[in-house]
Amino acid sequence: MFGFIRQRAACRGNHASSLERGIRATALRTFSSSGKEMTVRDALNSALDEEMSADPKVFLMGEEVGEYQGAYKISRGLLKKYGPERVRDTPITEAGFTGIGVGAAYYGLKPVIEFMTFNFSMQAIDHIINSAAKSNYMSAGQISVPIVFRGPNGAAAGVGAQHSQCFAAWYGSCPGLKVLVPYSSEDARGLLKAAIRDPDPVVFLENELLYGESFPVSAEALDSSFCLPIGKAKIEREGNDVTITAFSKMVGYALKAAEILAKEGISAEVINLRSIRPLDTSTINASVRKTNRLVTVEEGVPQHGVGAEICATVVEESFYYLDAPIERIAGADVPMPYAANLERIAVPQVDDIVRAAKRICYRSH
């Protein structure tokens, strides 16, 4: 990512320091200047820690969450603090332990089930959908399922086709589930805490490459009762010319693209969706009615994707406000290749977003 930016800087003749400042400014943009930074990993860890200490019914279950401190170290330190009954290492039995989590939720506990990656959730998807998502409905409200399924989603770096799928669109089409996609540390903390407290099943899609990234956090976000509302998107950057919607890692790319567009005189509004189901269509539509142009960005494949759903709702609700066709930026319609150069072009990059935004801005001139 940074290699690319530096290249552009070289050919555009911008000196490095202002670009660096620009990148940091992107991150610092919307926060109060408390000065504290936190990685997404620490944010998730602290959210789990606080929720487990507040409610003894919350427990964590998954592969390697205990003694290994978490496959991606998200649950570091929790085994020592809460003991092996509350931080359970399981055998490699996704269907089994997911079902056990659902049964425990039926009967009164609040499990957090970790999938090492969401690709493995496919072995347990029957329980996520049939016994968790549908149960409140099938039992007419008698059995609610206060469970959280969390883990990394989407492409990492060179992990191949079976470890790189994005499941936002799959889970986003299931009634009865809430699907959250945090980007920054504040998102991670607030949304995970909200998810654990929520009485319904929540699929919490993290991103492995974001775990190590640092974001500033406000004092408010560090408070132990901090929660973000489920179903509300966030406007990460305000703008007037084009709306760019994105979620998870793509928010970072969209923000970088917005920086580049700003230098060309295009003011982009970046929306961090935060929640795939329920989708905050009212924020998206309000933004489109302001800017009249829309680019949707996602890592998954275009067909039946999140962008497709956003396009459909915007066309339904704000058709007459559009000055140009909607641009859908998505991953290539292939299983993820292994070769690094192929992987790079299979996933949207910043310049794809920039080009798309420019296309729809010039189209009406």
Add this chain to the structure above:
Amino acid sequence: MACSATAKIIHNPLLLSSSRSAEKSDSCCKMLGPSSFLGSTSMSKKLVSVNKGASRVSRRSANVVAVSSDVVKEKKLKSSSAASSLLITKEEGLVLYEDMVLGRAFEDMCAQMYYRGKMFGFVHLYNGQEAVSTGFIKLLKKEDCVVSTYRDHVHALSKGVPAREVMSELFGKTTGCCRGQGGSMHMFSKEHNLLGGFAFIGEGIPVATGAAFTSKYKREVLKEDCDEVTLAFFGDGTCNNGQFFECLNMAALWKLPIVFVVENNLWAIGMSHLRATSDPQIWKKGPAFGMPGVHVDGMDVLKVREVANEAIARARRGEGPTLVECETYRFRGHSLADPDELRDPAEKAHYATRDPITALKKYILENNLASEAELKAIEKKIDEVVEDAVEFADESPVPARSQLLENVFADPRGFGIGPDGKYRCEDPKFTEGTAQV
């Protein structure tokens, strides 16, 4: 380490406890032959579905009656008072009889209603298997959990869900136990701790294991006084499913208070158990994971009850799970849509002679626990209950259109934010048929 745990099979539960403890220490690593099991015919019974041997027929039906009276004889030797030589008291006997008759009458009425068009979709009836449901569930407390499959009407009735509510649910009326939103295959009752009703076979097993996990968690982590047990009911076909083995492993590993009850009725729709399973003796799969595996004659409610008693007590004491295989049979097809052409009529006739209700009635009458008149009175009462349930269901209203969007989430804000920027559930038109979601 594994030896005594893996090979311990509960056997001869009807022998008094003093002799049993001696046997426990003897049975280390000794796999008991099924012939020593009361009512167990596991070695030979599996061939019934293939052969029509009349000799087997007579031997088996002889077994049912003979074994009961053998047990009675044994008990008579050990005690002097005639009353305590029986397996059940009069009250217990009548409770068991009433429960089984309710199950049978209810399912027969379901068939009638289905063919009259009042009930629809997939309906799976439990005729013939009542001994398993009654034998196990009547030993539970209200707080104990039952998790079942799509063949769940009778489990619901045994657990205490009123017949009216179950019938209404089947008719799809709003007075059903799930307000008509679940249907035949998805019976849930929070009050009676019936945690479903699952259409996918094997799906209920991890859920039941989770409920047992909660029981243990409540006791050990939350320090509550909790000894609730969970029963998971499932069939022979399910025992080839991956989730079954995953849960046997985890239940034994974490010593969860659960009893895995296999209702082996030899058929999974049209697939015979023998054609589908490399080793058809399901009870053997328990010791492979470190829990006792028991085989019992599922057409005899008293035997089932004795085995169930021990297995449930084991779980309550914290000794971990048990796998109980009940040899049983469904008199009807897999569902009301199944023409049931693959099963041998001789096999069906044979099992019809082993009807659990007839067997219990015979036991009660032979041992003078109750008179014919009392049993008839129970049957009449049940007929009235079932008739009343049908009437109630018939007269109940269908769900209002607004009910369509209800209960998707426990937190209604889960539907998100509407075009006016407020939560959709705050829109007064939200649950009307015209609401935009």
